[in-house]
Amino acid sequence: MSPDQTKRKLAAIFVADIAGYSQLMGADDEGTLARLKVLRSELIDPKNKRHHGRIVKTTGDGILIEFPSVVDAVRCAIELQQGMVERNADVSKDKRIEFRVGINLGDVIIEGRDLYGDGVNIAARLEALAEPGGICISQTVLNHARDKVPFDVEDAGEQTLKNIARPVHVYRIIINPGRRRPATPKPEVPTLALPDKPSVAVLPFTNMSGDPEQEFVSDGVAEDVITALSRYPSLFVIARNSSFTYKGRSVDVKQVGRELGVRYVLEGSVRKAGNRIRVTAQLIEAGTSNHVWAERYDRDLADIFAMQDELTEALTTALAPAIADAELRRAMRKPPGSLDAWAAYQRGLWHLSKATADDDEIAEKFFKQSIDLDSSFSGGYSALALYQLQAAALYQKQDMADAQRSAEALARRAVALDGADAEARSCLGWALQARGEADGALAEIERALSMSPNLAIAHGHRGATLIFTERPKEGLAALETCIRLDPRDPYLAVRLLHIACGLYFNGEYEASVKAAKRLIRSYPEFPMVYRWSAAALGQLGRITEAKEELDKAISRAPGAFDMYVHKRAPWFRPEDHAHLVEGLRKAGWKG
Structure with missing residues (x-):
């Protein structure tokens, strides 16, 4: 109208x-x-x-x-x-x-x-x-x-x-x-200290439709988002009873941050028009009132409960990476000498995301600094464990057997510090996978996902584990879920590598070549992908291209070529190793 x-x-x-x-x-x-x-x-x-x-x-x-x-x-x-x-x-x-x-x-x-x-x-x-x-x-x-x-x-x-x-x-x-109530001065609300990890309060969403019947939709969306975010081990989420005390009031997010002791505030609104509903949401850094993220969602009201579930998934899928990105930027603004355990951990993840051997070594220093600053912070142990596995598997900077033993010990330490930390459980699963213990690995990873169903890193570990246990289709689906949940995953290069592997194992050689090129475009210094593109091109009979990729695989990462081709990594099934070697021989490898 x-x-x-x-x-x-x-x-x-x-x-x-x-x-x-x-x-x-x-x-x-x-x-x-x-x-x-x-x-x-x-x-x-x-x-x-x-x-x-x-x-x-x-x-x-x-x-x-x-x-x-x-x-x-x-x-x-x-x-x-x-x-x-x-x-x-x-x-x-x-x-x-x-x-x-x-x-x-x-x-x-x-x-x-x-x-x-x-x-x-x-x-x-x-x-x-x-x-x-x-x-x-x-x-x-x-x-x-x-x-x-x-x-x-x-x-x-x-x-x-x-x-x-x-x-x-x-x-x-x-x-x-x-x-008649006597006038009483409003008591001052004390300022609460911020927790040692990112903290968020989800305020009740405003019903903008003017229809009181839609109030349960706006409240339901906010309540479901609180529940979903509470499953992320890296977040401190204020309970509904506290955040809903602000219902019906216009509030200053700085005041909310002080009163609830949170760094981030999510507020939103719900508006109904005909058979459509529109939800808008914005994430604000309480201390500065800066907008971190904002989005609008339009949905049909055909099935109101399905619509509510869909909105909750969309919101939480977007929010967790947005908060992680904001925390990373905050950590990067700090000088190294003033870092706390969480900020040091974030700095380590940033270097790890660069997917180069030099950045990996810098990441290790920050993870160790995180543990030194707070020996009870489980995230530092998990990250250091993953670094060690990556340093051995990708760059051959550590002996594989030593890295596997150390990483498992660090992961078990993280679980002992916080048994409810889904990231620690997932890390332990990945450490077991590196030893070739696929059943134990999947058990730990599935346990992590039961605690935190939208935990991106657990989906990534599950995907790779399935790929190397003769279930490549399921593995590829899990990896795509991981990337959708966290498009800026610090381990994105590894996820893309595993997608190329999974497509190859599934016989989708053309798609494997495209996945390898996607990885190379994003991470040109990453050394691990060329043997997969060489093998896939060999299977396709594109011999000239295959030989070029084979030369890169051998010259740029000779240690990796020896570990994965001349020998067989513990998590490779003999059949999968033979499949890889077959493609490389078609590409011109004489080994």
Whole structure:
């Protein structure tokens, strides 16, 4: 609908919901629903009709009513709450049905029988500020009704309401003067120290649709993202109960960071339009208010639960690498002398991602520094273990048997320090794979994935292990999942190498050549790929190209050629080794 076609009007909006509805339903759902039905027929509907209200929509515990007059809306709210006081007089506290009411006068957008816009949103935010049995109104409502309806108010001051551009002056109507609250100074919230790993708070997503029925979608998405992020061992995630205390409020992310002790804050919104839903999200570094990442997702509402699962996966898949990238940039800004254990670990990963022999040696120094700075940080041991395996397997800088023993010991140390660390479990699995213990390796890696299903490094280790155990198709799928989950994986060069291997083992020689070229373009100094492209070209009968790649394989990485071709690495099956040698001989190798 174009701006010229949009229908608007000024309306008094009344929003109410039941305080503690979930608890009431949990204790006695049938009895609660029966009492609500009686309240609706005997109190709510008669009061609404008397004051000329139009019920726009109802939810399980809420109602949105439009009134042509602010006076009518206020009278209806006061009479409703006074009626509830009388009805609850002889009801035990745990069974009382108590409404919270918010009233606002504002401009609204008309769409069919529904209403949207700030006029509605402010009323909903006021309702959230009301006490059980109470009514919150805006300054505009007070100005129009104060001389026409007898009531007393308590000034709640200016309130910053979430996603409302300007502060709203809020007043509480006093239903029972004896319940007037004395003014008390707002206590100062102490600033919490940041954890020793990246920390994030996921704030409740704002329902921008103006439809209270969509509130469970916005809350559900935020809750699911909290659960999914909590499975990442490298993240410290604030629990729902704490982050949802900010629901319905417009907040300063710096304040959230101080109060919850987090470095990053995720906030977002949900908007419904027809059969589509749009979710926007942004990740902010709390200390600086800098935007780290932002994205928008549009989905169909055909299956709301499938849609919610899909949104959660998309959000968490994007968030974990975004936080890792932000942490890496933060660590790189620090001078080496001021690094803590986490920053040293991040610097090591950065050098490891360069996939060169020199950077590998620098990475080792940072991983050792991380352990020296904090001997209880399991990540330092895991990273050092992976470095040692890589130094032996890729660059022949260490004896393979010695590296395998040391890496396994380091990985077991990491697991001992934190048995719930999925990265440590995955690292142990990779150390076992290097020894040729495929069954034990897969058991540890699968255990890691049961703890953290979206852990990219575990998918990468699983993929490579499957490739070398006669399951190349499954292995390739796992490697693609790894890269999708973490496109900037520090071990990306190794992932691409394993994809070339898996395609070769699966007989997809043309695809293997393309995968090898992809690796060479991204990491021209990486020495390990040429024997695979030579073998694949040999199998394809492209002998001239195959001989060129074979020459590079022998001249650029003679140690690797000897380890993997003249000999056989512990994790290679004899059949796979023979398959590789067959392709190299077709390429012109005389060994």
